[in-house]
Amino acid sequence: MMQVLKKENLIVNSKAMRKAVLFILSILSTLNAWAQEAEPVKKTFWDDPASDPMLPVYLVMAFVFVVIILVGFVAIYLIKILNMLTEEAEKENAERRGVSYEPKISWWAGFIQKVNAAVPVEQEKSIDLGHNYDGIKELDNHLPPWWTWLFIGTIVWAAVYIFVYHFSDTLPLQEEEYQHELAVAAEQSRRLTASQPQAEVDEAGLVYTNDAAIIEKGKAVYMSNSCGSCHRNDGGGNAIGPNLTDEFWLHGGDVKQIYETIKNGVVEKGMPAWGKTMSPLNVKELTFFVMSLQGTNPVDAKAPQGELFKAVPVESDSTAKEEAAL
Numbered sequence: 001m002m003q004v005l006k007k008e009n010l011i012v013n014s015k016a017m018r019k020a021v022l023f024i025l026s027i028l029s030t031l032n033a034w035a036q037e038a039e040p041v042k043k044t045f046w047d048d049p050a051s052d053p054m055l056p057v058y059l060v061m062a063f064v065f066v067v068i069i070l071v072g073f074v075a076i077y078l079i080k081i082l083n084m085l086t087e088e089a090e091k092e093n094a095e096r097r098g099v100s101y102e103p104k105i106s107w108w109a110g111f112i113q114k115v116n117a118a119v120p121v122e123q124e125k126s127i128d129l130g131h132n133y134d135g136i137k138e139l140d141n142h143l144p145p146w147w148t149w150l151f152i153g154t155i156v157w158a159a160v161y162i163f164v165y166h167f168s169d170t171l172p173l174q175e176e177e178y179q180h181e182l183a184v185a186a187e188q189s190r191r192l193t194a195s196q197p198q199a200e201v202d203e204a205g206l207v208y209t210n211d212a213a214i215i216e217k218g219k220a221v222y223m224s225n226s227c228g229s230c231h232r233n234d235g236g237g238n239a240i241g242p243n244l245t246d247e248f249w250l251h252g253g254d255v256k257q258i259y260e261t262i263k264n265g266v267v268e269k270g271m272p273a274w275g276k277t278m279s280p281l282n283v284k285e286l287t288f289f290v291m292s293l294q295g296t297n298p299v300d301a302k303a304p305q306g307e308l309f310k311a312v313p314v315e316s317d318s319t320a321k322e323e324a325a326l
Contacts, residue, residue: 115146201280208255208291218289221282225274235293237302240270245293246304253309259287 049055087103094101105113119127124139131138164170172180222228230241237243242250250269251261263283265273275283 218285234298236298243302248304250306
């Protein structure tokens with residue numbers, strides 16, 4: 001009869017285990033589906049927590065974490081109560097037998113005593129050196145074992161470090177690691193440049209055309225690089241940068257000259273060399289936008305600076321396309 005009951009219990013337990021495993025697998029598959037659905041979304045959880053598909057999972061995880069903490073506190077409290085009851089029972093047992101009760105040292109107290117190797121207060125006379133200074137006694141205490149172990153560990157670590165880094169060359173030193181990182185970064189930059197080839201600009205044959213698409217891109221470059229902080233967003237100029245809307249130029253008003261000024265800069269006058277951070281195509285687009293500002297006459301524009309430059313008649317976009325077709 002007992003064997004039959006055991007078999008039935010085993011069958012019931014195995015069925016329960018199967019159900020538990022299936023339940024866990026279903027939860028994991030659901031979480032995986034949620035994660036796959038969340039992959040295309042560029043927004044992070046903190047951008048919109050209420051709409052994030054992982055919010056239920058995070059809430060469940062937070063709830064489980066809080067429950068674990070509470071269970072831990074309750075377990076510690078119950079252990080303390082159990083130890084207290086055990087100690088009381090041992091005291092009563094010692095009183096009935098007529099012997100003195102000696103409390104047991106907890107494992108933590110024993111561990112602290114072992115790592116510190118401290119002499120109990122009642123035994124301090126055995127290590128008293130007989131030196132008394134204003135009531136302060138000198139005791140013959142040795143270094144605690146944990147301090148000695150730590151000191152020995154630092155010596156062993158230093159020996160291993162010297163061997164690994166300076167004798168065996170197993171691991172690189174900081175300078176070698178830095179050079180390696182530079183090489184890796186240079187290789188990554190080379191691959192990125194190769195995968196995204198930049199359009200070449202014929203600087204010698206550069207001709208300005210009133211191409212709305214190029215000018216609009218140049219305006220975006222102008223705004224994104226804060227060129228307006230020196231020249232104002234409308235090109236009227238301020239205390240630092242000259243007016244870009246009149247016919248007077250400090251370094252030439254031809255399309256090639258403006259391109260060279262933007263590319264190489266005028267460092268002594270605060271004009272950075274944008275060619276170091278911009279692609280040639282961006283410099284060309286910015287040049288076209290600057291030239292498109294001619295004659296816009298913004299309000300409170302800066303007084304003219306430099307020499308008068310009469311621009312060559314501008315080619316329209318349609319004319320340029322016809323010449324290219326020919």
